[in-house]
Amino acid sequence: MGLEYVRITTGFEDYMPKDYVDLVKYGQFGKEYDIQELGTFKELLEEHPMCAGCFMAYFVRVFYASLPNPEDTIVIGTAGCARLALSQAAVPFIYGNYGDTNAVASGLKRALKIRFPDKEKDVVVVAGDGGLMDIGFGMTMHSWFRRENFTTIMVDNEVYGNTGGQESGMTRKGIQLKMAPKGKKFDKINVVELAKAAGCVYVARISPTNPKRIAKTIKRAILAARHFGPTFIHAYTSCNIEYSIPTEKVLEDARKREKEDFAFYEYMTDEVKEYFEQIENKGKQQPSEVKA
Amino acid sequence: MPEQKVVDTDYLLLEAPRERKFITGAQAMAEAVKRANVDMAIAYPITPQSEVMHLVGDLWAQGYLKDYYRAEEEYGAFSAIAGAARGGARVFTATSGPGLLRGLEAIVSWPGHRVPAVLGVLTRVVNAPLSIQPDNIEISYLLNCGAVVLHAENQQDVFDFTLAAFAIAEMVDVYIPVAVATEGFFVTHAKGYVDLPPEDMKLPDKNPYKSPVPPTDCEIPPARIQRDAPVQKSNFMSYLIHAVWQQEIWSSNARAMKYIYKYLKGPIEVINPDAEVFVVASGCAAAQAREAVRYSQLEGLNVGLVKVKSIRPFPEKEIREVLKNAKGIVIPEHNIVGWLAREVRSVIPNNDRVVNGPRVYGGMTLPTELILDEIYKILGIKKDRKVLV
Ligand SMILES: Cc1ncc(C[n+]2csc(CCOP(=O)(O)OP(=O)(O)O)c2C)c(N)n1
Ligand code: SF4
Numbered sequence: 252m253g254l255e256y257v258r259i260t261t262g263f264e265d266y267m268p269k270d271y272v273d274l275v276k277y278g279q280f281g282k283e284y285d286i287q288e289l290g291t292f293k294e295l296l297e298e299h300p301m302c303a304g305c306f307m308a309y310f311v312r313v314f315y316a317s318l319p320n321p322e323d324t325i326v327i328g329t330a331g332c333a334r335l336a337l338s339q340a341a342v343p344f345i346y347g348n349y350g351d352t353n354a355v356a357s358g359l360k361r362a363l364k365i366r367f368p369d370k371e372k373d374v375v376v377v378a379g380d381g382g383l384m385d386i387g388f389g390m391t392m393h394s395w396f397r398r399e400n401f402t403t404i405m406v407d408n409e410v411y412g413n414t415g416g417q418e419s420g421m422t423r424k425g426i427q428l429k430m431a432p433k434g435k436k437f438d439k440i441n442v443v444e445l446a447k448a449a450g451c452v453y454v455a456r457i458s459p460t461n462p463k464r465i466a467k468t469i470k471r472a473i474l475a476a477r478h479f480g481p482t483f484i485h486a487y488t489s490c491n492i493e494y495s496i497p498t499e500k501v502l503e504d505a506r507k508r509e510k511e512d513f514a515f516y517e518y519m520t521d522e523v524k525e526y527f528e529q530i531e532n533k534g535k536q537q538p539s540e541v542k543a
Numbered sequence: 544m545p546e547q548k549v550v551d552t553d554y555l556l557l558e559a560p561r562e563r564k565f566i567t568g569a570q571a572m573a574e575a576v577k578r579a580n581v582d583m584a585i586a587y588p589i590t591p592q593s594e595v596m597h598l599v600g601d602l603w604a605q606g607y608l609k610d611y612y613r614a615e616e617e618y619g620a621f622s623a624i625a626g627a628a629r630g631g632a633r634v635f636t637a638t639s640g641p642g643l644l645r646g647l648e649a650i651v652s653w654p655g656h657r658v659p660a661v662l663g664v665l666t667r668v669v670n671a672p673l674s675i676q677p678d679n680i681e682i683s684y685l686l687n688c689g690a691v692v693l694h695a696e697n698q699q700d701v702f703d704f705t706l707a708a709f710a711i712a713e714m715v716d717v718y719i720p721v722a723v724a725t726e727g728f729f730v731t732h733a734k735g736y737v738d739l740p741p742e743d744m745k746l747p748d749k750n751p752y753k754s755p756v757p758p759t760d761c762e763i764p765p766a767r768i769q770r771d772a773p774v775q776k777s778n779f780m781s782y783l784i785h786a787v788w789q790q791e792i793w794s795s796n797a798r799a800m801k802y803i804y805k806y807l808k809g810p811i812e813v814i815n816p817d818a819e820v821f822v823v824a825s826g827c828a829a830a831q832a833r834e835a836v837r838y839s840q841l842e843g844l845n846v847g848l849v850k851v852k853s854i855r856p857f858p859e860k861e862i863r864e865v866l867k868n869a870k871g872i873v874i875p876e877h878n879i880v881g882w883l884a885r886e887v888r889s890v891i892p893n894n895d896r897v898v899n900g901p902r903v904y905g906g907m908t909l910p911t912e913l914i915l916d917e918i919y920k921i922l923g924i925k926k927d928r929k930v931l932v
Contacts, residue, residue, distance in 0.1 A: 358623030362630025393615035
């Protein structure tokens with residue numbers, strides 16, 4: 252593509268919605284903003300209907316602001332809270348059936364490779380813990396086993412937020428939630444280890460307390476997926492409704508969980524490491540240079 | 544692999560010279576894929592379908608397709624088909640019985656997502672206890688999703704319907720999936736004569752921009768594409784949007800009819816249009832029906848055949864017209880529920896003219912005698928002898 256696609260056709264400048272004109276003039280397309288500048292540029296995500304104070308909504312906002320190549324990125328979601336915001340952004344979004352994200356992404360990424368062999372088209376899955384680790388478990392795992400070239404980001408709120416608070420495989424043991432009236436019976440799935448074992452070339456676990464780090468992790472995951480294989484980010488994104496976390500305590504909770512069991516963790520293969528050393532030491536990269 | 548040259552769709556389907564081969568139904572389906580310029584096929588094994596996807600895998604290995612893999616399971620295969628189609632690729636997959644049911648949620652979402660995939664359905668029983676026998680009850684599960692559903696009688700139909708399916712699915716005014724069904728084993732594993740156009744010819748490349756919906760490839764403005772955004776806020780607009788979309792899918796399905804006329808010589812085939820009694824059948828039951836009609840005619844009885852090639856769109860007016868003077872209608876089927884009989888009954892007046900059966904299921908073959916018995920009953924002929932011709 253290139254930036255042609257976010258250009259306004261000559262003669263239509265006066266008739267385009269303000270929102271679109273702003274995106275073209277002040278948006279992220281073709282520019283590399285630092286996440287610290289959030290609020291000074293027109294974001295890809297404008298508004299969304301997620302709950303006020305939802306930490307997942309915040310994460311989605313930072314996610315969009317961190318894309319290395321938004322003009323050639325396609326986001327895939329599934330049933331769950333995150334897609335409410337994901338589908339409201341200026342990036343093409345695909346919404347399939349519940350849990351099918353990684354299968355849809357496999358087909359899409361391969362089709363784009365066939366059609367655009369010389370261009371980088373980033374495919375990123377952003378989905379909940381239920382969507383990726385319960386109903387979509389097989390499809391998630393197998394996309395990794397097959398070494399598909401896309402990034403999977405799990406927004407883990409440790410509950411089925413969108414259907415009103417049922418336990419998931421990612422809920423911690425003992426927690427009482429709907430459909431687990433006597434408390435969750437088994438441990439939280441160790442998805443980071445699974446991702447490594449399943450062949451992800453870059454794996455990170457974060458409690459999103461530090462936007463700079465979130466941004467770096469997201470960029471790394473997407474760039475590594477282009478060249479080396481599947482990449483995965485496990486992000487703690489609390490549900491302040493189902494876990495009754497008052498809005499002003501959301502960040503405090505994230506920090507607490509970071510200390511307890513969501514300490515920042517990053518794994519990458521040697522070749523991915525070498526690649527990051529090369530590109531990141533070159534100083535501030537233009538997206539076009541990063542494409543390698 | 545021979546160098547393939549792109550030829551006009553109408554030329555390949557209707558005019559190209561053909562050479563007769565003696566091949567199985569599975570081979571016939573793969574021969575169609577070979578000439579369809581398919582970008583990607585995604586496979587998951589299930590008897591009696593597997594052989595089709597083995598052969599398609601071999602085609603990929605020879606260079607006829609650009610990508611092919613064995614998916615994790617059917618749901619994964621059919622979801623990936625949806626992803627690849629949205630990315631602009633021409634896609635093919637096939638399945639049978641339980642595989643179809645396992646992937647049904649993904650399949651029934653294809654029409655709404657405007658996925659012009661071609662799906663081979665090589666039928667197999669779905670009821671417990673487990674069995675791998677041919678039984679086409681599974682087709683009834685496909686009938687209400689919006690997809691075009693063609694039912695092939697023999698190896699020649701399998702080839703012709705499958706190749707035409709790619710053309711029909713991608714017509715801009717259609718752009719929904721086309722399922723090509725035929726009975727597992729009876730057709731897939733048996734050989735028949737098939738007239739094939741040259742293998743060094745193929746359909747034109749898919750043009751993903753010749754589509755009622757844009758491919759999701761970041762190539763076309765505007766940036767704010769929400770092609771698949773859910774429509775579910777509880778307000779009148781959202782109900783309306785969804786309702787209109789559903790209507791559009793079924794209209795697309797109806798618009799496929801003109802291409803069925805063009806490429807398949809119409810949705811039905813009729814033998815002896817002035818008959819007193821008609822046998823209406825689809826799939827390989829039509830082969831048995833053909834025999835029953837032939838025997839009846841040898842016996843001097845005025846019996847005709849209506850072979851239904853297209854189950855969706857269902858040829859309502861064509862069937863009403865041809866059956867308007869029929870005294871009785873026999874509908875032999877390879878399933879217990881009699882879905883074809885229901886379809887026919889729903890579109891004709893005085894539908895008590897349709898007799899109940901004969902039906903075989905669980906994978907049994909359908910003896911011509913059973914059809915003849917029903918014909919005799921309608922005509923008031925008392926016979927207890929077996930047919931001897
Ligand atoms: C096949 C199917 N089963 C169930 C549902 C209902 N459903 C919608 S969202 C959801 C739970 C989402 O939980 P999760 O994936 O953890 O995401 P969250 O909403 O917590 O972000 C479920 C069960 C569905 N849409 N489709
Ligand atoms: S239910 Fe929970 S996860 Fe979903 S939007 Fe509300 S706060 Fe966020």
